Amino acid sequence: MKPQIKRTLSNFFFEYETPRQVLVRNKRVAVVCRIIQMGVLAYIIGWVFMYERGYQAIDIAIGSIFTKMKGVSFTNISGKERIWDAADLVFPEQGDSSFVVMTNYIATVGQKQDKCPELPDGKNKNKCMTDENCDEGKYKRTGNGHMTGRCISNTSTCEIYSWCPVEDDRQIPDPPILLTAENYTLFIKNSITFRQFNVVRSNLVESVNQSYINTCLYHPKTDPLCPIFRLGDIVERSGFNFSEIARVGGAIGVLIDWDCNLDLSIRHCKPKYEFYGLYGTAKNDKEEKPSLGYNFRYAKYYVENGVDKRTLMKVFGVRIDIIVHGRAGKFDIIPTLTAIGSGVGIFGVATVVCDLLLLYFVSKRDFYKNMKFKHTEIPEEKPALPQSQTEKDLPKVTYHSNLFSRRSL
Amino acid sequence: MKPQIKRTLSNFFFEYETPRQVLVRNKRVAVVCRIIQMGVLAYIIGWVFMYERGYQAIDIAIGSIFTKMKGVSFTNISGKERIWDAADLVFPEQGDSSFVVMTNYIATVGQKQDKCPELPDGKNKNKCMTDENCDEGKYKRTGNGHMTGRCISNTSTCEIYSWCPVEDDRQIPDPPILLTAENYTLFIKNSITFRQFNVVRSNLVESVNQSYINTCLYHPKTDPLCPIFRLGDIVERSGFNFSEIARVGGAIGVLIDWDCNLDLSIRHCKPKYEFYGLYGTAKNDKEEKPSLGYNFRYAKYYVENGVDKRTLMKVFGVRIDIIVHGRAGKFDIIPTLTAIGSGVGIFGVATVVCDLLLLYFVSKRDFYKNMKFKHTEIPEEKPALPQSQTEKDLPKVTYHSNLFSRRSL
């Protein structure tokens, strides 16, 4: 048994198999075949390797954002002058990646818990004729409080128990109160981490030093790396009109896009800023018109003469969502080999196509078939297999008909 | 040299190689082999291409969310009536994707900086017998302030310097104060962007128009696209009981799932809403029981008679985390070719399996081995290698020149 194993091993190590091939000398097929093969090769090298960088492992960034708004607005509402700075206007205050800059508001000062008539709205949803229209203790989806069961004739609306007086938001101030917010500046600090490659990077890249930050303002052409943005610019680059958005509010996405090739120097890994309108309502296929309108309410509470009161603010403003999208590639052996392996597979497809051409679409196809294929059939009647095999490569298969019939001659 | 190059080039372009094959006529092996091959083909076409859409490039969505809670609650605490609306109950106020709806609270009114005894807790952690148990200036992890060094005999706890009186949260109000929050409605606006395909889409899809939004309420069967949700429904669909979660708080994930095939019309790209409980404590394998309990504290500051005071609120509530998970596929040549290449590779595996069968598990295996393999060994003793070779493959091709010219002898 032992020499057997030895021979098998030596055969395995000292012998290797390579497929036998036919060299087909047929201009048309060969040219077509070479073109296909070169196309596949060009695709693999040019597209997969060069353009898509298929030899790189990919990592997606983990990002952190800190924002700071700066600016001062001056308003003069019926003779009352007031100055607004960022601490008065930005929600939330701590510099999150998603925040709202107030540009307009409806303030309802001195609300207290009381009974008062519901607000009449244009669509008659809150209208009542008699007390029966006002179910005591019930709450309407469009209403502001619990109905007491009385219908107030003055306003033709139900009386409610609520924070009174009820906020009247039927008229949005026009022009917006804080139109000058257009000139506010937004400073964005962004840190990204590619964990797989152990790379941490900030949007304050090499060329953005302290003195540059002090004076620069983002511009896509002239200052594409400056991290300071004018609010009006952001709004207009995202397709909105500032005076419109300032009146009724709106939401804007700021995308910080990192596409880094870490095979090059890290200095080439730079952010790109993009702006677009959010919350579109679908109008037609593939096109979403960004919709206007963004508001929220908040209340400031206080006690006046022992009564709990609040000032309700309906805030209209520009909501900014900053989103980081980072992607880095770096040479890695696994994607390289996977790309090559898959490329060799596609090469196999090219061969299959060529063979189909050769065997089915060429006039001399029978000749080529004969060259490429060898038929084997165990001649069942002959017990002396080895002998028959001696001649094995001789095609004696007489009963085999059409395609290979000439052989049997 | 030049004709040499020319010949090489012409050989390269006008000649192509295709592997020589043996056609094995063995029913058992052939049937097994064809079944394997057809299985591979079915897998590649059916599964990889049809089901998994392997011919598509994939992009992950970037999403933005805006929420708005609506509702009114009425409470009557020891005769004091009070109405609560969304501005009183939702934290933070500006409509973030993650927010809390207050359903229960413990208010500690009028805290001021002072000395007072620590709260006795059931587990005797804050208990003291003598002043020695209270290290002056130290702070206990379970405590609320800095110990002054005195042990108060009344409560058997250390005296602390703190916001006094200390909040007593040993009893959570039951039933929860704002149980009616169940009927609040949540409006979710969601915008997603597939950057690679330049597609922006909102959850207010074509069929969700203004008049529909005014009246609809989400239901998984009847109104799966309505972006307005009842808080009680969200809680129950995520597996909680509303009165339980309202008392001690809890966290719920709302998943907006987009799975879009952009080879079809964008109209078919619609969101799906899912709800599940968060922050489970592991009980048994693969099953996490969502755990109840969510609270946080916040303080409202004011000045009373020249003394800084605060009202400390311990808020229990439903925390909702809205998460967007978007994925779109679109036909692209690279994944298509990669899938094909990889499929051809798997075809190769099928051939290897068939060959193993043929060469090792069939009774006439020696015969087939002989057919498939040709042995070559350089007959070291024979110097006239070419001659022996001349006859081997019997190259009759006389007109063929250089490389194989010896054959023509």
Place this chain on the structure above:
Amino acid sequence: MKPQIKRTLSNFFFEYETPRQVLVRNKRVAVVCRIIQMGVLAYIIGWVFMYERGYQAIDIAIGSIFTKMKGVSFTNISGKERIWDAADLVFPEQGDSSFVVMTNYIATVGQKQDKCPELPDGKNKNKCMTDENCDEGKYKRTGNGHMTGRCISNTSTCEIYSWCPVEDDRQIPDPPILLTAENYTLFIKNSITFRQFNVVRSNLVESVNQSYINTCLYHPKTDPLCPIFRLGDIVERSGFNFSEIARVGGAIGVLIDWDCNLDLSIRHCKPKYEFYGLYGTAKNDKEEKPSLGYNFRYAKYYVENGVDKRTLMKVFGVRIDIIVHGRAGKFDIIPTLTAIGSGVGIFGVATVVCDLLLLYFVSKRDFYKNMKFKHTEIPEEKPALPQSQTEKDLPKVTYHSNLFSRRSL
């Protein structure tokens, strides 16, 4: 026609083709070839399958985070004692994944809308000599309000209409007011969902029960799963010095990393916590020095004797961004077959390399070429093609020994 189809079908099902191969008995080439093939095999099995678990489908986690800060600080500012607890120090209050712990502040109490001189800064940016330097109604980027047009001789700065007095933040309190924040503890609750595998998991894994949470404190070696962190530890593990960061603020990323193999028991799916500094400024290649400095302003409003006032706080603090990075793998047939297919493709590369060796770098290359390739050229003049072919496959190789020795008979 029918028997034709039948024959084609029976041929297809009962006959299968396998490539003919040459067994090359050349020690050097064979050994090199086997080594390459075994390398490829080892790579596929060892690296792709074992190490990278290429047989698994991958899912990325969707995560939710809830945080709770605990701690008490005691300050004594010019004789005024004050106690601070988490409700006073953490922004925002509701336990978000991104929050700020105040460690230092500059309070400007009692600001009201008024005229006052601008703050003189060291760099003379706000300096003025005469009224002409102060454009009425204009606003400087470095300024705090609208200029009235007057230059105040006392401070040599323009008079502005603003919240007065203007905040003076030229001196940051040193040592930081709330240095004791170092001992605060942070509790993190994290829930992740692998949608594809329908797995929900929390960072309170099996070994983290209630009694353990009550006493434990995170330590990378001894308590790597304890979800309670000391703020000072977080700061130091991320490479900062606590007293420095407490003074001017700074941002820290806390990464919760899940790398789960769901083919094993879910119990092995555990989080890992990592800490790193954010917002670096690039100093040299691939190395980012985390930069200090994090602050924001917020205002508390009140009414005093009928005048609207505010207390402006410039808050310096530790900002913590908690980020979840989850990845789970589970056996799946598609990635398995893709990996195998791609591996077979790479095997093909090995064969190509061996063939290149054999056909171009071996002394007896012509012999091997002859063995491997069969030339075909349609002998246009000879009509009796089959005959010439009949003998072609006749194995004349007499010197070849064992397997084929019978041929030589």
